[in-house]
Amino acid sequence: MSLSPSSFLTSRAQIDIAYKLHPSEKDPIWHRHELLHPTKPFINPYIQVTAKCERHSDNKGGYLLTLSVKALKQPLELNYFEATYLADLKDQRMLANGFQSWSQAREFSKNDKIPGIRSGIAWYTQFNLQGDYDIFQHSGEKGLIHSSSYTHFRDVNNVLSFFGSISENMGYTYFKGDFNKNTLGIYKDVFGKRLEVGEEIDLVKVFIAQGLDAEAAIWDSYAEFYEDRRAIKSDPSNTNIKSADNKKRHVNGWTSWYNYYGDVTEAIIHENVEALQKHKYPINIFQIDDGFQTAIGDWLSINDKFPSGMKAVAEKIKRAGFKAGLWLAPYAVGFTSRIVKEHPDWLIIDPDTRKPVVAGPNWGGFYALDMYHPGARSYLKEVFDTVLQDWGFDMLKLDFCFAAAMIPRQGKSRGEIMWEAMDLVRDLVGPEKLILGCGVPLASAFRKVDYCRIGSDVAPWWEGKHHN
Secondary structure (H helix, E strand, C coil): CCCCHHHHHCCCEEEEEEEEECCCCCCCEEEEEEEEECCECEECCCEEEEEEEEECCCCCCCEEEEEEEEECCCCEEEEEEEEEEECCCCCCEEEECCCCCCCCCEEECCCCCCCCCCHHHHHHHCHHHHCCCCCCCCCCCCCEEEEECEEEEECCCCEEEEEEECCCCCCEEEEEEECCCCEEEEEEECCCCEECCCCEEEEEEEEEEEEECCHHHHHHHHHCCCCCCCCCCCCCCCHHHHHHHHHHHCCCEEECHHHHHHHCCHHHHHHHHHHHHHCCCCCCEEEECCCCECCCCCCCCECCCCCCCHHHHHHHHHHCCCEEEEEECCCEEECCCHHHHHCHHHECECCCCCCECEEECHHHCEEEECCCCHHHHHHHHHHHHHHHHHCCCCEEEECCHHHHHCCCECCECHHHHHHHHHHHHHHHHCCCCEEEECCCCHHHHCCCCCEECCCCCCCCCCCCCCCC
């Protein structure tokens, strides 16, 4: 079939699904290569999978493809889900969106491939933990391209065929373009997602649109599926307000990171604030990055490089006419932090090893904070209230957010946890203060953060040596 949205009204999918009968069965039940038609669900005594495609109702064009899953006789724990459609990919280029805000994103052709991280690099650097290498298999095969959360295909005439997930709250979505077999796959990372008897969820929900030179218009339509929780909002019904708010949203800023990294001090901050003020640099936000805290996770324990404390530093920045920004990694907890020593129960625990989950190698290694633990959640509230209300910072750069969702737990998939983690930080920051998201799967941050990092750290080279 073609990539036209209307093609999905009648197209059949081949589905592969695996699940455990919860809590009795340990081994998953697999169903492979089952046919799913819009008028005929796949059903057995335990599970029902239904497909539906319909026009989007807002008069902007596009269609909604929904694949629903229902538990029938007893509770289920999902392990795997993928739906594959025949699709004519000849002369198309596919957007491969990376897993999170440091990942690469570009268009690929039938002659390209996306390699996995090399085992030696993964063993030595643990960079695999910061990507999706342990979540999704990177085939490394020519002509087999995958994209996280959304993708598009672009033909030689610049006709764009767009596919965007609007069910990231159920789990991470991957679009798989197989140029060798002319198929489009929709893979859902459902591992650990639990369904009660009679519970039905829209596991896959995709906005599909197509148009000539239509990328901007399609993205505007796609964005409206996401609730706008940003501090600076646009009112689509009032073009004057929208224009004014867009001007507020477009900002310039200064960060301590790329010049001083972790060696930033109070004296350095004062020096740079005064220089920017003296020379009238047109910046809006002055942001202090990593280096003020005694340990990762101990955010309210300030090191001796900032003898006056963070409230005084924020006041200095604001008196100069800038918004004051501060870096935090809310879901990261350093190996040597006080939290690890005093509150090990606040960490995400691997159910098999009964040890804390390692989330990355930075700072000598860090664990992941369990946002579902009441004590950890109260601590996060205390941190955000202190930084924003007591110290008076206007913007938070929230980094290494992916750490919140290293493993599925509590009957939730990784993507579901990531979604709730970004909802939580927006709740904690409130509707007035700004958020810059970083190290976060992008769809989980859509319209929850005001700004978002969309590239790796800058360096004297364009391509990352370890990841490519």
